[in-house]
Amino acid sequence: MFDSYARNIDYLRVSVTNRCNLRCKYCMPEEGLADLGHTSILTLEEIARLVRIGARVGIRKVRLTGGEPLVRRNITKLIADIAQIPGISDIAITTNGMLYADMAEELKAAGLTRINFSLDSLNPETFKYITRRGSLNEVIRSIAKAIEIGMAPIKINTVVMKGINDHEILDFVELATRMPLHVRFIEFMPVGDLPFYKTDRVVTVNEVREIIEQKYELYKGVNVQGNGPAKSYHIHSGIGTIGFISAMSDHFCGECNRIRMTADGKLRSCLFGKEELNLRLALQNHASDEKLIDIFSKAIREKPQRHHMDEGWGADNKRKMYQIGG
Numbered sequence: 419m420f421d422s423y424a425r426n427i428d429y430l431r432v433s434v435t436n437r438c439n440l441r442c443k444y445c446m447p448e449e450g451l452a453d454l455g456h457t458s459i460l461t462l463e464e465i466a467r468l469v470r471i472g473a474r475v476g477i478r479k480v481r482l483t484g485g486e487p488l489v490r491r492n493i494t495k496l497i498a499d500i501a502q503i504p505g506i507s508d509i510a511i512t513t514n515g516m517l518y519a520d521m522a523e524e525l526k527a528a529g530l531t532r533i534n535f536s537l538d539s540l541n542p543e544t545f546k547y548i549t550r551r552g553s554l555n556e557v558i559r560s561i562a563k564a565i566e567i568g569m570a571p572i573k574i575n576t577v578v579m580k581g582i583n584d585h586e587i588l589d590f591v592e593l594a595t596r597m598p599l600h601v602r603f604i605e606f607m608p609v610g611d612l613p614f615y616k617t618d619r620v621v622t623v624n625e626v627r628e629i630i631e632q633k634y635e636l637y638k639g640v641n642v643q644g645n646g647p648a649k650s651y652h653i654h655s656g657i658g659t660i661g662f663i664s665a666m667s668d669h670f671c672g673e674c675n676r677i678r679m680t681a682d683g684k685l686r687s688c689l690f691g692k693e694e695l696n697l698r699l700a701l702q703n704h705a706s707d708e709k710l711i712d713i714f715s716k717a718i719r720e721k722p723q724r725h726h727m728d729e730g731w732g733a734d735n736k737r738k739m740y741q742i743g744g
């Protein structure tokens with residue numbers, strides 16, 4: 419279905435939980451987590467029904483995210499159910515990689531087609547500092563497992579932060595020269611007023627590019643499946659690719675094809691917007707499929723032309739990243 423700005427909205431991001439086994443400083447507070455109990459989040463059956471409704475208004479691709487999607491019990495069953503929905507041709511997941519290695523085969527068998535790992539440092543101490551509780555070894559084991567079982571493409575999301583991990587940019591590029599990985603450098607975004615966000619910690623994608631181009635030549639024109647907003651490049655003799663996601667310095671709203679559903683059942687047409695439509699309430703009121711189709715259609719019709727985060731109001735977004743689904 420097309421929105422009011424002629425964008426074809428065919429991609430639904432589904433946050434399946436607010437919970438997470440990590441506490442990344444740019445995403446979650448360490449304490450006082452506004453955790454949603456089981457009673458306030460959508461059941462897996464409700465999620466599957468809503469994705470089916472989404473497919474009826476033109477959704478073709480689904481990405482499961484969170485929080486950490488792999489901490490949600492029976493996630494494999496949800497993937498299998500979504501894979502059966504007519505019209506859905508692509509099911510992806512964004513994960514921190516802590517639990518993936520031991521679930522990889524069952525997820526693939528259920529119908530998972532693509533995977534993105536979030537990884538901001540290749541140094542165990544920095545990794546621990548950013549995530550507050552993660553283990554780099556587990557994530558590396560998961561990435562190796564994804565390669566071993568033939569997941570493709572495999573993407574690595576790296577949020578670049580000045581003074582924290584910006585000295586590792588070339589290490590990540592080197593990783594993409596050696597392995598079939600698509601490393602995407604992401605600009606640090608002010609979502610949800612976390613004290614860790616500071617403007618002087620932001621490294622723009624242009625700055626990242628300049629650092630890379632001092633050592634590597636980047637070749638344009640690669641089309642990595644499902645790469646959405648990332649601009650991708652080959653490096654000479656590399657098997658992977660490098661991408662840049664510039665939500666702040668050069669927003670890509672004109673090409674945005676997605677809407678989002680939060681774990682508590684709110685439909686959002688923009689990551690950085692404040693508007694939400696309450697699907698969970700509709701379900702509680704025994705909404706018919708037609709009523710739910712109306713809600714999806716309204717979200718798509720009213721999708722804003724662009725976000726205004728760079729004008730300073732991203733921070734007063736009440737939800738933090740883990741509560742929306744990045």
Ligand code: SAM
Nearest residue numbers: 445484485486512513514536575606607739744
């Ligand atoms: N837990 C999963 C993970 O970390 O991959 C999925 C959810 S996480 C919220 C999704 C993505 O959002 C991650 O790649 C993370 O790096 C990114 N993210 C979270 N907060 C961010 C911020 N303030 N700026 C930029 N990216 C952010």
Ligand code: SF4
Nearest residue numbers: 438440442445485514
């Ligand atoms: Fe958890 Fe992902 Fe947020 Fe890190 S980025 S705290 S792994 S939801």
